[in-house]
Amino acid sequence: MTVWPEQRSLVADVEFDTVDMTINIGPQHPATHGVFRMVLTIDGELVVDCEPYIGYLHRGLEKLSENADYRQAMGWWDRTDYLAGMACEFTYCQAVEKLAGIDVPERAEYIRVMMTELSRINSHFLFLGAFGADVGSFGTSFIYAWRERERIYDLFEEVAGDRMFPTYFRIGGVTMDLPENFESRVRWLLGSIEQGLEDLDGLLTGNEIFVERCRGLNPMTTERAIALGITGPCLRATGLPWDLRKAEPYGIYDRMKFDIPTGREGDVFDRYFVRLSEMYQSVKIVEQCLSEMPKSGLILNPNLPKTLRIESGETYVRHEGTKGEYGIYAMARGGVKPYRMKLRSPSFCNLSALRELVVGNYVADAIIILGSLDIVLGEVDK
Amino acid sequence: MVDLSFGDTLFGFWNWVDAIIRILIIVIAMTVMVIYLTYGERKVVARFQQRLGPTRTGPAGLLQGIADAVKLVGKEDIRPHNADRWVFEFAPFATFIPVLMTLVILPFAKDWGVRNMTLGLFYVFAILGLNIVGIMMAGLGSGNKFALLGGIRAAAQMISYEIPLVLSLLSVAMITGTLNLNIIAEQQDRYPYIILQPLAFLIFFTAMLSELHRAPFDIPVAESEIVGGYFVEYSGIRWSMFQLSEYAAMWAFTVFGSIVFFGGWQFPKGGDWGWGWQLALTMGKSLTFIIAIMWVRTTVPRLRIDQLMSFCWKILLPLSLVQIIANAFIIVYGGEYWLLSLTSGIGAIALVAIIINRAFRRSTKTTGLVGAYRSLQVPAP
Helix, strand or coil: CCCCHHHCCHHHHHCCCCCCEEEEECCCCCCCCCCCEEEEEEECCEEEEEEEECCCCCCCHHHHHHCCCCCCCHHHHHCCCCCCHHHHHHHHHHHHHHHHCCCCCHHHHHHHHHHHHHHHHHHHHHHHHHHHHHHCCCCHHHHHHHHHHHHHHHHHHHHHCCCCCCCCEECCEECCCCCCCHHHHHHHHHHHHHHHHHHHHHHHHCCHHHHHHHCCCCCCCHHHHHHCCCCCHHHHCCCCCCCHHHHCCCCCHHHCCCCCCCCCCCCHHHHHHHHHHHHHHHHHHHHHHHHHCCCCCCCECCCCCCCCCCCCEEEEEEEECCCCEEEEEEEECCCCCCCEEEEECHHHHHHCCHHHHHCCCEHHHHHHHHHHHCCCHHHHHC | CCCCCCCCCHHHCCHHHHHHHHHHHHHHHHHHHHHHHHHHHHHHHHHHCCCCCCCCCCHHHCCHHHHHHHHHHHCCCCCCCCCCHHHHHHHHHHHHHHHHHHHCCCCCECCECCCCCCCHHHHHHHHHCCHHHHHHHHHHHCCCHHHHHHHHHHHHHHHHHHHHHHHHHHHHHHHHCCCCHHHHHHHCCCCCHHHHCHHHHHHHHHHHHHHCCCCCCCHHHCHHHHCCHHHCCCCHHHHHHHHHHHHHHHHHHHHHHHHHHHCCCCCCCCCCCCHHHHHHHHHHHHHHHHHHHHHHHHHCCCCCHHHHHHHHHHHHHHHHHHHHHHHHHHHHCCCCHHHHHHHHHHHHHHHHHHHHHHHHHHHHHHCCCCCCHHHCCCCCC
16 A cells, blocks of 8 residues: 555554465365365454355266266265255256156155255254354254254155165156155154254344344345345345245245245345244145145156157256255257256355455354355355 | 461471472362363253263263373374474463462362462462463464464453453452452351342353353354364363363362352351361352353354453443442441442343343344244245
């Protein structure tokens, strides 16, 4: 900075030269939620610059999918948003079904929506727990959230045979029928989820320090959020009720009655609160599915070809993923493999706003802001 | 030479031999205490978090602390290449020694401590402030930026909170008229000083949490931000020295607090049931304190550094000064004790009201959402 001669004062002369410090947060840091790295330039406790580095979890998902059969690639898509594997499978299946023109039996549609919503609850629970830990509540929120997540995973295991990466959906339906006691089991689970939500609500939202840390931190306008490409709960926190489940209903979401919770300020607290409120809506959707679902029937389209060959075509399918707009662009040019698969991952797009959000805040707040974006690195790095 | 003993020496030895024996007893007791405090903390926190805590090592996991200690001693002592060697290696001791020195003057039972000092209360303030030196040494000497941030944060925080801490104790000292901890405990045979000075106790408890780096003031060691702060580069025995001094400081502080505000070894209504009961009473009071600290830790998140500072300088410090002025007026003009109780009680209510009012105002000002998700406005899509 140039100091003009007339502005030179005695104070400026005796002032020490201060230098900004660069600290490297990640890739092995408890608050980066995986293997994300950000290099913060700090002036005392204030962040002056932030440079995110990604790619530590890159597995070449899109290329791998181009080298696998349409049905084989399912397992890779589980591992994008690994907190809500079923939701990713749903998008992938719909993309391929749209390309190939395959119908899905009604019962399978209900099962898919139910599993997707349970995954959403699961993912948001992890957000609540980890966000509480970011703000500093010594793991209590984490354990509270984990209790419910374990129960959801137990249900997934019973239904699909695996917990985190179930690979349960199939092109044209789902793999297995539901277990016998499924309905009562889920109803019990939903009660337990609501109990867990109330516990977490009391622990975090009812805490003055938590609110003081989050309220008014980093507010964002809807216009800015759209300009930055932010979607999902972070966009809804700014007050725009944009939810693809309502805006462009897919599957059987047009039959479901639910509300879109929105915030007002777009600050960190609203981002947290929109997610918390959204989970109650997901519980409502699962309840509706349970009561409306056909009690028996096909779960897989019986007219599927032995080998799925798709003539040329291209499609873009976008769903309301747990983190935002989860879109898959699929292109086929004949044969058993797709020509191109492209993932529009919400975490990646939300994360790209990080620098603008973080600069000018305290280091402690930078951690919270990163947490409030709720990224999952499997999706960012693909 | 000033006689610092309690009069009778153990086993009739010379005074200095007696002092060494007493120090040895205290050091052993402290080690055992710290081992079981870590175990106890893990158990208590686990119960708050719907877990079991350690169960596998010994009956109910009772040997867990010993196993951990043995493991830590066996670990490699790593010194980073760019660390300042002597500063880095002496920092754990510089942190630990003041804590040990504090333990020397605490009376655990009637007329039983290591040394009986006339200026005991003053000694505690003076010595506990030295703790910062070790932490700063660790922060600056580690050659790590997280450690540096932690050290600076610790220094800023501890120096700020030292002031309300000292002032709150000073207001008690105005009533006691002595600084000898043994006599302060003895004076509380009718009622403990918390009844006379509830505001001082609240300020003391808050400042104590801050001095001990416990939640919600664990900013210097913030796990999710600076990954442990000043001791991030330490390993093995040096790391365990930091843990030892942290828990020993917690013990020393709680015993000290229970002596000043709850009468220490004194029974609530007076009476003398022998030293065994007195020791049990001191320990019981301090353990209650410790469990309260752990309870706070599991429940509340962490403050930001500016919020921490404004809470100290804008709320705690003025209130403690007001209390000292009120005490001075009452004592100089020969007021009754219930006046002390009244003024301090009003102050305590004011402190709680300020905190609650802030929470209330914040929650209702913008949306009115706190703890009531159902009132959330849901616009029609």
